[in-house]
Amino acid sequence: MTAQNPVQTPAHNPKAKIQIVIVGGGAAGLELATRLGARYGRKRHDIIVVDRNRTHIWKPLLHEVATGSLDANMDEVGYRSHCHRWGYRFFYGALAAIDRTARQVHLAPVLDEDGREVIAAHAIRYDYLVLAYGSVTNDFGTPGVAENCTFLDSRAQADRFRDRLLDQCLRVSRTMTTDPASNARVRVAIVGGGATGVELSAELFNAAAALGYYGLEVFDGSRLDVTLIEAGPRILPALPERLAAAAQRELEVLGVRVLTDTPVTASDRTGMTTGNGDRIDADLQVWAAGVKAAAIPGGLDGLELSRGGQIVVTPTLQTAIDDRVFAMGDCASCVLPGRDRPVPPRAQAAHQMASAVFDNLNRMMAGKPPRAFVYKDHGSLVSLSRFSTVGTLMGNLVGGKLAVEGRLARFVYLSLYRMHLVAIHGWLKGSALIVVGHVNKIVRPRLKLH
Known part of the structure; x- marks a missing residue:
């Protein structure tokens, strides 16, 4: 592979720019790139963001995009315009592998919708590498889930769910118009009682109530059947039990059927099967039951990974075997001193990690030792x-x-x-x-x- 816009390393050319490559333009990656670009600009530094998407949208908002409550066209951030404003460069592509010896990241070829190559596979040199490529939904190998369930990892997936939801609402509305006695329903099954599943369940009723303003006069939330399925003993395990119970009551008042202690063992085109053999019929199925680090096809050149595929980092957010490689956000597994569990994959953790990596990059480039990351759970x-x-x-x-x-x-x-x-x-x-x-x-x- 050949490097795109190759630049000699500072060891060979003292006048060469220091090249910092950030793989992933999510909350952590984009915040870091913004701060580095604002601090250094392009005179002596080359800050590069690599992402498989052309635009950024804050991931906690995807459930609103999925129901149509949020117009992503108005809230997303285009990397190319943003990088011009903040002094970094953007490369469109997906990480295929890294080569720590050559200090290069290898990007997979970019193909158009017809499978034709737009950008050939290439490599980008780095002096410092920050891996922040996030996470994807974990289906735990459950049969049929990958084929029949919608995940909410990207805007494209959220848009696809919204289109399918609207089609089903239109189908039911039309049936009710031609046959007023019909009991046609929009049946949605959501697996996972964490924040995404709970927020999506409520947002669906908000969307259903608004559809009457857009030509579906005979459709409302009473025609919506939402089932929230959680394998654990209660929803929202990150919250105190009293608040989780309050959230469940609120959902049930809206009309959500909440099932706890109910693992899903299989999914097919018309619904799901639970561990006790019960059947949950559904027109739309959403899987939001867990996350794992995205797999990198060519591997990460020996970097240590956790059981969930996250990159194991030290308290300074550097990898144990290469102090020029950092990892942060959902793709990083960071167990801080005195704790037995990694920092949780939350938006606030990504924000704090971006600040810590920014500080440590500044310190390393100034010849100072990096500082340990301190996570504050807000x-x-x-x-x-x-x-x-x-x-x-x-x-x-x-x-x-x-x-x-x-x-x-x-x-x-x-x-x-x-x-x-x-x-x-x-x-x-x-x-x-x-x-x-x-x-x-x-x-x-x-x-x-x-």
Whole structure:
């Protein structure tokens, strides 16, 4: 493979730029690239972001994209325009392998929808490499899941689910118009009682209530059958039991059937089979029962991986066998001193890791030793669409932990996304986008149906 825009390493050419390659433009990767670009620009540094997508959207919003409650065209960030503003370069492609000896990342060829090659396989040199390529849904090898269930790992998957949901709603609405006595339903089965499954369950009823404004006058939430299936003893295990119970009650009031202690053993085109042999019929099936690190086809050149495929890193977020390679976000497994479990794969962890890697890259380039990452758990929040929000906040101001519900929790939940906007756009544009977001809630359609 040949390097694209090859540059000599500083060891051979003191005037060469320091090249930092970030694989993954998710929350962690994009925030790091923004900070590095703002700090160094392009004069003595070459900051490169590699991603398999052309645009970035905050992953916790994908359930809203899937129901049409959020128009991703208005909230996504185009890498090419963003990189021009913040002083880094963007390469469109997927990581195929890394070569630590040559200090190169190898990218797979980019193909168009007809299978024709757009960009040939190539390699990019690095002086420092940051792996932040995120996670994908883990189906645990359950038969039929990969073929029959929708995952919500990307905008494309969310868009596909929204189209299928709308088609089914239109089908039921038409049936009710021609046969008012019909008991036609839209049946959705969601596996996984974590934040994604719970938030999607509630958001579906918000979308169903809004469809009446768009020509489906005879369709509403009463025609929606949503079943949330959790293999564990309760939903939302990251929250205190009282708040999880409150969220379940709220879902059941909406009309969600919540099944706990119910593992799914198989999926087919018309529904799912549970561990006790029961049948759950469904027109749409969503699998949100766990995550794992995305597999890299050519491997990671000997980097240690956890059982879930994550890259094992030291407390400084560097890999144990190569201090020029960092990993952060959902693809990293970081067990901090005094703890027996890795830092959880959450948006707040990705944000904090990006700050830590930024600081350590600065220190290493200045000849100083890197510092250990300190994770501060600020709590967990789960939004039940416009109906409710529950969660916990942690910190010195509240004496360690505070259970929150209702408007306060909703405000804090929305603040997480606003912090992300400021981190990737700066205070001026980030604040403007927050204001525009409020205006759009009034002037733009309640649902995106195309």
